[in-house]
Amino acid sequence: MTDGVTEEDRVRLAPGVMLRQDRVRGHWQLLGPERVLILDEVALEVVRAVTARPPAKVGTAIAALATQFDAPRDEIAADVLELLGDMIAKGFLTR
Template sequence: MNAVSPQIGEADRLRLAPGVMLRNDRRRGEWMLMAPERLLVLDEMALAVVRACVGAEVADVAAGIDRLTAEYDAPRAEVAADVLEMLTDLRNKGYVVT
């Protein structure tokens, strides 16, 4: 039986998993997360979430959520729910780690 991974929390600090790179394919005009033998093309919102919430320069996920809430003038609770779900999915797929 597969264990369900806990959801990413606002206090977590995330970074790209070893071997994963954020790259811009200028020819196609797409941003993607590239990992060994796989890649994930990011839409505009996914790219904004990764930039706001993942990396050494980011204090924690809560700071990224606050930034996105202000940038998109959206209700924080809705932004937080969507961001935490997306980041949990990225973690479960091996693109980010805590």
């Protein structure tokens, strides 16, 4: 599910959501009102890439991630679009 996310979109944290490191438990998380999403290393890199300042288009973030992980861009794009769609549907990110 991509929730209609395209490479032309610009994605940001939803209102009231913060990216935080839980130093006690040793992980990064998105904290929102009455909800939390624990991020693995890949999800953290995706969130950082799409929410960087100034905000970049999703396609620009995908290209950077493909280079960073030395992976085929098409595979990265499919995974990133799916992940972003899920995070938007859950209310952690917005366009």
